[in-house]
Amino acid sequence: MNKKSFLFTDIAGIKMKNPVMVASGTFGYGEEYKELIDLDKLGAIVTKTITLKPRAGNPPPRIVETAAGMLNAVGLQNVGLDVFLKEKLPGLKKITSTPVIVSVGGESILEYVKITEALNKTGTIAGIELNISCPNIRFQKKNTKLKGGIIFSQDEKITYKLVSRVRKATKLPLIVKLSPNVTDITLIARAAEKAGADVLSLINTPLGMAVDVTTRKPALANITGGLSGPAIKPIALRMVWEVTNTVKIPVIAMGGIMNTTDALEFFMVKAAAVAVGVGNFINPQTPLEIVEGIADYLKRHRIKRLKDLSLLKGR
Amino acid sequence: MNKKSFLFTDIAGIKMKNPVMVASGTFGYGEEYKELIDLDKLGAIVTKTITLKPRAGNPPPRIVETAAGMLNAVGLQNVGLDVFLKEKLPGLKKITSTPVIVSVGGESILEYVKITEALNKTGTIAGIELNISCPNIRFQKKNTKLKGGIIFSQDEKITYKLVSRVRKATKLPLIVKLSPNVTDITLIARAAEKAGADVLSLINTPLGMAVDVTTRKPALANITGGLSGPAIKPIALRMVWEVTNTVKIPVIAMGGIMNTTDALEFFMVKAAAVAVGVGNFINPQTPLEIVEGIADYLKRHRIKRLKDLSLLKGR
Amino acid sequence: MYQIKAKIIANRRITSRYYNLVIDAPQIAKFAKPGQFVNVCVSKGNEPFLRKPFSIYRIGPQNVRKKSKIELLYKVVGKGTDILTGNKTGDYINIIGPLGNGFVLPPKTNQKQQSEIILIGGGIGVVPLLFLAECLKNNRSLGVSVLVGIKSKEESFLIRDFNKLDCRVKVATEDGSNGFKGLVTKLLKEELGFGRSSSVCMSYTCGPSLMLEKVSKIAEKNKVPCQVCLEEYMACGIGACLGCAVKVKNGHFPGFKYVRVCKEGPVFDSRQVIWGE
């Protein structure tokens, strides 16, 4: 590898030339960015979440700006497993050698298992990310009054069950992506770890809402949506810190990472890698600038490995 | 009342000349602002949370800026019940006729009850707000691994028990302030309602964290702190919307309200009143400007009452 | 598609609410087609958070082979466009473009009776139509009629450049202070009435979505093909976020699918669009 090989990162067998990934849903199927950045320089690409069948997604408006962030209610629009396997995945593999991690969504445990089995056969993907934290796919549970049910990873037991089943179905590195919309994220993180997850990734979007006071309507047709951007960074950092202090498996951190400083904050709370989300929309160069920035920081501070970057003790 | 009396708001017997309050912990004991704004023009003043004994609070640094917001870990520093009753409350009552709501905190249910009983006797306060959502007072619960335990209002059953006990101890209007750090805020809201709360107030601060990458230390001595400001407004709006669609009792809304538009958004999701928090720090005129702004908006749109301001149906 | 830090040549105030921004962006100028847009980073921080999309108004310099400048025309409506007004000659601005699919030019034809083109613009919606009109005028010898709907005569500058191109221009103002008093759709109805529509081979429209819907219906009724240029809230502008969806016919889903305004659009065949959903 090149002169920056001290950034080389192996997470549960996913070998990345650097620890800077792009987050699911913010990078399409990869090819959308090919004219703007050198995909080969990314640590890994996580695809838009795919489901068994194609999903139409939510009606517009689907996005709206908020203070230092945005809300989205895309509704997991995606081409579905078949088209993904036939067109999108081969297309992406053709244009880059960067590890591809496929984000998987579903409405039932069985659906997750089916997609996983199909992905096993591709032979070209580096890992699977289970999106069990999408605010747009809800699971009906008896004792909740939440409109539309709960998100899988809002429940410890469902998380355990879902991850266990998928674990049995694959030998691929298994990443589990968690929702921040929970009372205690360490409980969910432990459940996923116990069930056999190789890696955790967090955070998905906190649920939010905005109102357009001129029309007196919710700004999003779906009423609520997921919040992302710098606004959520403090919440993400706190949760990553809580989780890395709780589990032994590596954590991929995301939530408002827009530049090197943001990324460093997450490494200092012991993230194994970081992912850029909406940062890609604002400046497609963000992940590559962060790679450079981290390399620089480590050199300037004579730090040999990312691991040695954690918080210093005392005040 | 004056020409703006159409803003008059009665919440569970708390009679306010307008529905714009100031949030606990952001307005000291009221007198701090007396040279800057006319306290008499506020809807209500909620005092800094008091506890039975004085509390020293957390070591500095206690605050830090974040994107469109700030983190605080004041640690509920307060003068304690005795000094509050002897000095702070009479002092505040002397300088304003605006209703005073006393925010009450504690480390045990008994402590809440004791403070409540003492407040019953004052005869000068308009209501009690139970702060069962302070990230700085934690309750040890068996099945949680959260550092330092959980916040009272993170648990449905504890919320119910605590509010029931305090309810029995007072006839004063009882406001219960909820934490956003929960999986399902409607469950907690219902528990408080069932237990006899007259009013709910939300949101208290989501837990967050920031790292200073130059010192490689957490920005706050306490490591984590509560996030406030415009960054959290989408989360607050979503939760207020969820709760007003669930309970019958009125809701006082807060979280990132900096101007009239922000306040209107909350009224449109059926808040009965709003409270300005960190907005007071940025511009002490904020609550009064919002009062003017709402009056204006209602007039311009020929809306007679705040109640008629809710979201319009359809898209 | 390029992301460039481009130099600002000029940022002229036209009226208190309209500005003309000229940017040195040779790569974008070279490939841009009418109907395409650029996604502009307006702030240095998080306020506003997203890039803001703007149609290309014109490519310059005129009549020169080596085109190197793009021109935008923008209306100040909020924080982002307000910040944009602060840019000065010599400043740099980060833009991505050209984005989206532009208008499909009418098929080349020798039949005189089919060579009328109508452009219908509402307010700031004239922007992509000017670039289109230039291409139509420069590259082909077609009769181009432009119908423009504006609030009042203060916005008349919006038709100036069409006049210079020697288009046939008609104006409708809401208050009657310039041209016809009423909606531009009324002008369109007249234009296509009395069998005149048979000489019109294509119509192009851009403006508020209610206007677009009406224009589409009128065009369809008169059997004139119509290309509509849509707007939707955008985040990435390059097809990655799926934020800018609009509903169109004949999809995988029973009777519909969502497509991306930034990628499959912003120009659509009017008959494909499912309005108001």
Place this chain on the structure above:
Amino acid sequence: MYQIKAKIIANRRITSRYYNLVIDAPQIAKFAKPGQFVNVCVSKGNEPFLRKPFSIYRIGPQNVRKKSKIELLYKVVGKGTDILTGNKTGDYINIIGPLGNGFVLPPKTNQKQQSEIILIGGGIGVVPLLFLAECLKNNRSLGVSVLVGIKSKEESFLIRDFNKLDCRVKVATEDGSNGFKGLVTKLLKEELGFGRSSSVCMSYTCGPSLMLEKVSKIAEKNKVPCQVCLEEYMACGIGACLGCAVKVKNGHFPGFKYVRVCKEGPVFDSRQVIWGE
């Protein structure tokens, strides 16, 4: 305490990192005491989010009874101070002040041997000391010595105004490019050594907290009272948020309590402060 939209008289660049801001604020100028500060709203939006506190450097115009201007001297260290540099003469800025308790002036005395005062400033920490020096010089006939520690001679402008006041000024630079090479605390040690401290009735200091701690220790050892001007991250600046706490002795809690730098401070008796916690 006033919140005012004040007009900017001047915002002069001194070096690339230091600016001098003169504001028309008669109400504040009238009541301000040395050591007090103002809390400045630097941004129009949320970036940066909080107001930023700055000590008062001087009240003007000089030697005129009707004082109406306040002067700040600030160092560009981040987003807020960077935005501040963009302010121009005639712009308005929202400030709250005067805030906090200023320095306590030394007791009036006729004893010649007690009339020495020492000010010890580190870098931008000289700001409140200049205002203090002016008051000491204008209102009393005391011997004022000023010891200033700066990085290098580029920061020498920080001592200029003390020289004009006819103070006895000594400089320490880290690189030796002006005055003594070393730390200002070394100068202080010399100043108070050899029994000279008995003629010093008061010392005042402001600067980085490690320096303040050292200065306090030296002063205490030599039995010279010392008033330290502290800094802490602030939100409200008026005592409401309890964000700016520092630990001091003799509180309700076993051996300590937290007090507000913005309200009980920013000036404290050095013997009260519990350092480093």
